[in-house]
Amino acid sequence: MLKQQEQNHATLQQQPELFDYINRILSKRKLTFLFPAILEGQFVAKRATDSQAFINTGRYLLIVLFLIIVANVTIYYQDIVLENNYQIIKNTYIPLSIAIAFILFSPLIELVKNKFYYFMTPCAIFILAQIIFLSLKYDGDYSDFVVYHLMMAIILMAFGLRFVLPLFFLVLTISGAVAINFANIWDVSINYAKFSNYYILYCCVVLALTAISEWHERLAFLQSLLLDHQSQQLNLLNHELARIAHEDALTGIANRRSFDEMARKEWDRSLRDKHPLTLLLLDVDFFKRFNDFYGHSAGDECLHSVAQTLKKSVLRSSDVVARYGGEEFVILLASTKASGGIEVAERIIKAIDELAIPHRQSDILPHVSISVGVTTLIASPDLSVASLIHQADVALYKAKELGRHQYVVYENLLPKSPPKSSA
Amino acid sequence: MGDMRHLTLESHLRSLLNGLSQDNSAGTFAQNLLYTKPLAVHFRPDIESAFLVKRNLEFSLIFKVASFLWLLLYVIILTATYQKFQYIFTDKSYFIWQSAFFSTGLLIFLGGIFAFLPKTHHFIHQYVVAPAMTLLLYQLLIGSIAHSQHEFSSYASYNVIIAMIIAVNSLRLLWQKSLFILACSSLMAYATAFINNWQIPLLPSLHGFVLIAIVLINIAFFIERRERLSFLNEILVEVKSHELSRINRHLITIAREDALSGLANRRAFDDTLIIEWDRARRDEQAISLLFMDVDHFKLYNDTYGHSAGDDCLRQVATAIKKAVLRPADLTARYGGEEFVVLLPATDGLGAEEVAERILRTVDTLAIPHKRSLVSYHVTVSIGICTMLPNDKNNIALFIENADAALYKAKTSGRHCFKHYMDPSVHNNFHFRH
Numbered sequence: 001m002l003k004q005q006e007q008n009h010a011t012l013q014q015q016p017e018l019f020d021y022i023n024r025i026l027s028k029r030k031l032t033f034l035f036p037a038i039l040e041g042q043f044v045a046k047r048a049t050d051s052q053a054f055i056n057t058g059r060y061l062l063i064v065l066f067l068i069i070v071a072n073v074t075i076y077y078q079d080i081v082l083e084n085n086y087q088i089i090k091n092t093y094i095p096l097s098i099a100i101a102f103i104l105f106s107p108l109i110e111l112v113k114n115k116f117y118y119f120m121t122p123c124a125i126f127i128l129a130q131i132i133f134l135s136l137k138y139d140g141d142y143s144d145f146v147v148y149h150l151m152m153a154i155i156l157m158a159f160g161l162r163f164v165l166p167l168f169f170l171v172l173t174i175s176g177a178v179a180i181n182f183a184n185i186w187d188v189s190i191n192y193a194k195f196s197n198y199y200i201l202y203c204c205v206v207l208a209l210t211a212i213s214e215w216h217e218r219l220a221f222l223q224s225l226l227l228d229h230q231s232q233q234l235n236l237l238n239h240e241l242a243r244i245a246h247e248d249a250l251t252g253i254a255n256r257r258s259f260d261e262m263a264r265k266e267w268d269r270s271l272r273d274k275h276p277l278t279l280l281l282l283d284v285d286f287f288k289r290f291n292d293f294y295g296h297s298a299g300d301e302c303l304h305s306v307a308q309t310l311k312k313s314v315l316r317s318s319d320v321v322a323r324y325g326g327e328e329f330v331i332l333l334a335s336t337k338a339s340g341g342i343e344v345a346e347r348i349i350k351a352i353d354e355l356a357i358p359h360r361q362s363d364i365l366p367h368v369s370i371s372v373g374v375t376t377l378i379a380s381p382d383l384s385v386a387s388l389i390h391q392a393d394v395a396l397y398k399a400k401e402l403g404r405h406q407y408v409v410y411e412n413l414l415p416k417s418p419p420k421s422s423a
Numbered sequence: 424m425g426d427m428r429h430l431t432l433e434s435h436l437r438s439l440l441n442g443l444s445q446d447n448s449a450g451t452f453a454q455n456l457l458y459t460k461p462l463a464v465h466f467r468p469d470i471e472s473a474f475l476v477k478r479n480l481e482f483s484l485i486f487k488v489a490s491f492l493w494l495l496l497y498v499i500i501l502t503a504t505y506q507k508f509q510y511i512f513t514d515k516s517y518f519i520w521q522s523a524f525f526s527t528g529l530l531i532f533l534g535g536i537f538a539f540l541p542k543t544h545h546f547i548h549q550y551v552v553a554p555a556m557t558l559l560l561y562q563l564l565i566g567s568i569a570h571s572q573h574e575f576s577s578y579a580s581y582n583v584i585i586a587m588i589i590a591v592n593s594l595r596l597l598w599q600k601s602l603f604i605l606a607c608s609s610l611m612a613y614a615t616a617f618i619n620n621w622q623i624p625l626l627p628s629l630h631g632f633v634l635i636a637i638v639l640i641n642i643a644f645f646i647e648r649r650e651r652l653s654f655l656n657e658i659l660v661e662v663k664s665h666e667l668s669r670i671n672r673h674l675i676t677i678a679r680e681d682a683l684s685g686l687a688n689r690r691a692f693d694d695t696l697i698i699e700w701d702r703a704r705r706d707e708q709a710i711s712l713l714f715m716d717v718d719h720f721k722l723y724n725d726t727y728g729h730s731a732g733d734d735c736l737r738q739v740a741t742a743i744k745k746a747v748l749r750p751a752d753l754t755a756r757y758g759g760e761e762f763v764v765l766l767p768a769t770d771g772l773g774a775e776e777v778a779e780r781i782l783r784t785v786d787t788l789a790i791p792h793k794r795s796l797v798s799y800h801v802t803v804s805i806g807i808c809t810m811l812p813n814d815k816n817n818i819a820l821f822i823e824n825a826d827a828a829l830y831k832a833k834t835s836g837r838h839c840f841k842h843y844m845d846p847s848v849h850n851n852f853h854f855r856h
Contacts, residue, residue: 054645061641065634076626141627144577148630151584152638159592159642193507198581201499205585208492209592212485213646220653227656230663237670244677249690257682288721292830295823296758325729326759390728397725 019229022222031215033165043221044164048116051162052107058160059104066100069149077142092130099127103161117163121171124157128175129182132199136183136190147198154203158210165207165214172203248323250300251307259322259330263385266320266334270379278341280331281373281392282310282348285404287327289361290368302357302368303327309355313348330389338376338409345372345407364405371399372407432480432545439473444661453655453662464651474654482552482595483544489593490538493531500582501528508575520575523566530559553600556590557608564612564632571624580631587632591639598643605636681756683733684740692755692763696818699753699767704812709848711774713764714806714825715743715781718837720760722794723801735790735801736760742788746780762803763825771809771844778805778840797838804832805840811847 018039025032035043055062070093074081081088103123106112112119131153135146154172157163163171176199183190246258254262270277284290284306291299303323310329311321320332331348333341349370357368373396377388395410402408443449449470456464466474501524504511511517512524537543563586567579591601609632616623679691687695703710717723717739724732736756743762744754753765764781766774782803790801806829810821828843835841 050649058641065638068634069630072626072630144580144627145630147577147581148584148627148635151581152635155588155635155642156638159646193503194577197500197503197578201496202581202585205496205588209588212593216481216650217653220650220656223653223656223660227660227663230660230667234663234667234670237667237674241670241674241677244674249688255682296826300758325733328729393728 019226022226026219026222026226029219032218033211033214035218039222039225043218044117046221047162047164047217048113051116051160052113054160054162055104055107062104062156066097070097073145077145080138080142088134092134096127096130099123099130103127117167120161121163121167124161124163124171125175125178127153128157128171129178132175132179133182135198136179136195137186137188139191143194147194151198151202154206158206159213165211168210169207172207176200176203248307251304251323253307253311253329254320254322256322256324259320259324259332260385262320262322263332263388266332267379267385267388269334270377271381273335274378275335276337276376276378277388278333278336278338278344278374278376279388279392280333280341280345280348280407281324281389281396282329282331283371283396283400284327285364285369285371285400286359286362287368290359293361305355305357306352306368306370309351310348313351314344330392336376338374338411341374341376342407342409345374348372349405349407364403369405371396371404373397373399373410374407375410431541432476432483436473436476436480439469439476440658440661443470443473443658444665447662449658450662453658457652457655457659460652462648464648464655466651470654470658473658474651477654478595478597479545479548482548483541485593485595486534486538486544486547487541490531490535493589494535496585497528497531504575504578511575517570519569520566520579523562523579526562527559530555548595552594553596553604556594557604557611560586560590560604560608561611561615564608565615567631568612568616568621568623568628571622571627580627584631584635587635587639591643592646598640598647601643602640605640609633609636684737684756686740686744686762687753687755689755689757692753692757692765695753695755696765696821699765700812700818700821703767706768707811708768709770709809709811710821711766711769711771711777711807711809712821712825713766713774713778713781713840714757714808714822714829715762715764715803716829716833717760718797718802718804718833719792719795723792726792726794738788738790739785739801739803742784743781746784747777752777769809771807771842771848774807774809775840775842778807781805782838782840797836802838804829804837806830806832807840807842808845809842809848810845813847816845816847 015038018036021036021039024030034040073093081093103120106116106119128150131146131150135143135150138146157171158168180190246254248255266277269275284302287299287302290302294302307321307323307329310331314321314331314333316333318334320330320334322330322332324330331344333344349372352368352370353365355368358366359368360366362369373392373394375388375391375395377383377391391410395408395413398413399406399408452467452470504524511520537547560583563579563583567576567583570576587605590596590604594601596604613623613628679687679694681688699710717736720732720735723735727735740754740756740762743764747754747764747766749766751767752769755763755765757763764777766777769777782805785801785803786798788801792799792801795802806825806827808821808825808828810816810824824843824845828841831843832839832841
């Protein structure tokens with residue numbers, strides 16, 4: 001079943017015009033009995049599976065039904081059955097039973113299962129032709145008895161074997177023609193008035209009913225394909241939505257919203273584990289001037305390459321790199337001590353230098369550089385992520401004051417030790 | 424069902440499905456049932472009633488077409504019988520067959536009339552079809568039992584089977600109702616036969632009625648089960664369509680909206696600019712662009728913190744939006760603390776009016792800004808460019824000039840606007856104000 005669904009996806013995915021076709025048919029509830037080849041194949045395959053399921057659930061019921069009929073025929077119509085040295089048994093009942101048994105057990109045979117209608121069509125024609133012939137050959141009570149079972153067989157074939165309408169029409173016509181032909185060969189006088197009532201008229205009614213039910217089924221089939229397609233589209237869109245919601249469009253790294261989310265999670269984990277959290281707040285030096293001098297699109301490009309460089313400079317997948325706003329970036333290192341933060345800061349400053357994006361308006365260097373504020377905290381209930389950011393902001397401000405292109409660690413700014421910077 | 428009178432069945436089904444599509448639990452319910460695929464598919468009440476309405480609608484469609492076919496079938500059987508057994512219709516002893524033919528004809532005739540009255544179909548399907556079919560089958564059944572030795576008796580029993588099949592498979596009744604029809608009509612018929620002391624042919628009635636009835640009900644059950652499952656599919660299609668369009672709308676919004684300010688974002692601005700530029704060029708109308716920047720925003724951010732900065736940007740954005748009055752004008756966040764306003768079909772004078780209004784509106788916000796070198800509160804500077812699109816200019820030049828005007832406004836003390844008049848609009852270009 002799953003495999004079938006994937007296959008459906010694949011066909012629809014490859015042919016978007018099929019999808020238009022499906023929508024057109026469904027919106028008008030159009031009467032159609034032949035799909036484009038690729039859909040028709042799947043539809044017939046589905047019918048074959050349904051039919052096999054029907055046979056599998058009803059197998060023993062159908063066998064009981066068949067046995068009742070056989071028992072009755074042997075009890076009530078002994079004279080007919082035994083006439084001419086068991087002719088009727090040898091020529092009709094035994095081949096008929098074999099054919100019916102073949103149909104009932106066909107879902108268990110792999111070869112027949114895969115080519116279901118190639119086997120069922122001749123089988124059905126054989127069975128029907130035999131029963132019709134019996135109904136033509138004998139008159140009176142026994143004929144009626146046979147006719148009831150003919151009618152039963154036809155309705156079981158229509159709704160149980162689930163031939164598609166054109167094929168079923170063919171099966172009915174051929175069986176009737178074959179039976180009449182044999183009756184003529186054996187010089188049976190045919191009661192055409194009865195035959196047209198119990199076979200022709202009856203078949204017309206059954207065909208009309210199967211047409212209605214097949215029409216519903218075809219629409220339902222298209223609906224299920226549409227559903228698969230929609231589910232897939234929905235998955236894609238949801239994925240896209242999640243990406244857009246968490247990504248900064250310009251730089252391709254996480255955005256502020258997604259940073260807030262992840263920071264909260266890491267904060268909670270730190271509360272539990274008592275592991276230190278290290279936060280780096282970064283700012284591109286003299287970016288305003290860069291923007292004014294080189295233009296907005298150059299500014300955008302600069303931010304993009306800086307962001308990508310930052311992303312490459314953190315090594316662990318649990319580290320969060322995000323754009324915090326304008327030309328500010330933030331990096332959150334989970335379970336990292338200050339020394340680890342310093343290491344990352346040094347690496348980043350170096351990596352940005354190596355990018356060497358020209359910046360003529362910078363007071364300090366001929367290329368774009370970056371200042372970093374570093375802070376480390378162990379989460380506690382009276383603090384929050386905001387305190388982490390505030391501390392990093394203070395450190396960053398200090399780094400700017402001290403001449404930019406360097407990092408400052410917040411803890412070093414505290415009164416107990418004099419402010420210290422390193423570049 | 425009180426509103427049934429105002430709605431056609433089809434629109435009623437639409438609205439029911441629409442209602443279900445907005446109900447998430449209906450989707451989950453359908454998904455669960457489709458996953459477990461139980462033998463007996465039971466719906467919860469709201470889905471069941473929608474399913475019944477759908478069957479109703481299908482009956483209505485079938486009724487319109489099939490009433491002709493029923494009539495045709497009846498006429499064929501009647502003529503064939505009349506040709507072969509003319510005496511049945513004249514001999515009083517065949518009263519039962521005469522009355523069966525008459526009542527069948529009457530029912531088909533009435534059916535034909537009501538087929539043209541779609542408003543009655545709902546009622547007919549719910550209350551009339553089952554008893555009418557029971558009576559009809561009862562009549563036909565007695566007909567097939569009454570004169571069991573007569574030749575026509577076989578034909579009568581064939582016709583019973585045809586009627587049974589039509590009743591069970593085409594009237595869109597629930598399978599229990601079909602079972603009820605078959606059981607009632609047969610019980611009534613056999614009771615009648617018993618009271619009148621008719622000889623009941625055991626074997627033909629077993630095979631010609633009971634076994635066929637079992638097969639038919641069995642098939643009806645499986646068909647209904649399949650239809651119920653596909654109805655769940657239909658509901659799921661509705662649910663997913665609804666969700667898809669919701670997500671699509673949401674995607675379009677967030678793709679074109681700036682999350683912080685709620686204004687259009689850079690992408691939406693770029694797209695609109697191209698469209699408006701082309702339109703202005705076609706209509707030979709001036710188009711104006713306001714480029715603005717919050718003065719000393721960097722200092723504001725450093726002083727009051729980032730979240731205060733975000734708040735400030737949000738307020739300024741709202742103020743700008745308020746100052747731009749026409750619906751065709753586009754206000755967007757260009758980046759960081761920069762905003763743009765695109766004014767289609769606006770000349771220099773109109774653009775200056777808008778700029779003036781923006782300056783004033785932002786001033787009335789009076790967001791404190793201690794470290795601003797211009798004022799004690801937050802202010803903006805604006806660069807204006809007005810152009811008449813032609814062969815000599817282009818969009819890049821348009822933006823560049825607006826940016827240049829903004830730069831000019833900044834260098835001449837901020838909290839003001841500067842206007843770059845393009846030669847396409849005026850013969851001599853100059854900065855004003």
